[in-house]
Amino acid sequence: MFDIHVTRLHELTVILYAISVLLYFVDFLQHNRKANRIAFWLLAFVWVLQTVFLIYYMVQTGRFPVLTIFEGLYFYAWVLVTLSLAINRLLRVDFIVFFTNILGFGIMAIHTFAPMQFDSKIMAQQLVSELLLIHITMAILSYGAFSLSFVFSLLYLIQYDLLKRKKWGTRLVRISDLSKLEHFSYVLNIIGVPMLILSLILGMQWAFLKVPDMKWYDSKVVGSFFVLAIYSISLYLKTRRGLSGKKLALWNVAAFLIVLINFFLFGQFSSFHIWNS
Missing domain, CATH: 1.20.1330 (f41 fragment of flagellin, N-terminal domain)
Structure with missing residues (x-):
């Protein structure tokens, strides 16, 4: 399911997610709407990447990818990002948005860097080192x-x-x-x-x-x-x-x-x- 290019895109997604969380934190403390807008669009890009990966997994496996713990983690992270975007856009409850994204980032990081999902031990060790x-x-x-x-x-x-x-x-x-x-x-x-x-x-x-x-x-x-x-x-x-x-x-x-x-x-x-x- 994973190759080196997909793995690198996953790592990019985690980095963009981290930047989004940082900006949401700035907005949470200072009510900085510019930071909020940038964080929102970064998170929207993360959501697009996650959705593309989700569709890619569905094509690769021929089913909805939730039957293993790692597939479930990815779908859970996607759901959290989706809810966070909806809350930010519709309800504007900054406290909930920030802590939802903290949780979502943790889940996304667990999925991205978990070595058990890789067939190659070398690749798994490399991801843990990264x-x-x-x-x-x-x-x-x-x-x-x-x-x-x-x-x-x-x-x-x-x-x-x-x-x-x-x-x-x-x-x-x-x-x-x-x-x-x-x-x-x-x-x-x-x-x-x-x-x-x-x-x-x-x-x-x-x-x-x-x-x-x-x-x-x-x-x-x-x-x-x-x-x-x-x-x-x-x-x-x-x-x-x-x-x-x-x-x-x-x-x-x-x-x-x-x-x-x-x-x-x-x-x-x-x-x-x-x-x-």
Whole structure:
């Protein structure tokens, strides 16, 4: 049923789906209608690709492809995308759309990278390796976003201190104003959080396939989810509780310290460490 070209198209579909989820997250937090429109059309393209694959499977098998667990997963992902498009277009309930797509992305990733559906062991191993590569890449990109967010928050605190002590000079002008620093820090967190969510989804699937006896209370795993929780709370405090200014900057600096602890310290005590796999 699968050849290399179809597999690559499946991987492209997953990547487009991930970008759509990121944009839906931006719209979910900021009510950004432009991001919503782009996410919708990306998801519509994903739906078209899924529908083409579904028809292709029907032609190949001569039946409706739902008789195996992997066929069922694909059809389930297609149904979720279809419902998400309908909800977005007809009801405009952003909360439901975003979390439906998180679920749909997880199902789609499971189907795409599951090695048991491939006859070739080499192809199966290659797909699992690519799954790990995407997981690591997305995790690093999310950490990169958190790192830049930390820099903006640190500059905010420096600027805040200079203004409070009335230390006028070239440094004050070059750092930029407080509102921009806070905004850029917030935007980078908006980018980092959904990327970390998607990375954890892919990482859990990889661990399930390659490390079946892994302890899910491992320090690296717990630490990663703790980082996600801290930054999610930060976004909640900003968007729902109106936290801003120095308190938000301090929270963001503390959150990044947890990122460093998870990255450097928890990895040393972890029995599951992706870099040594």
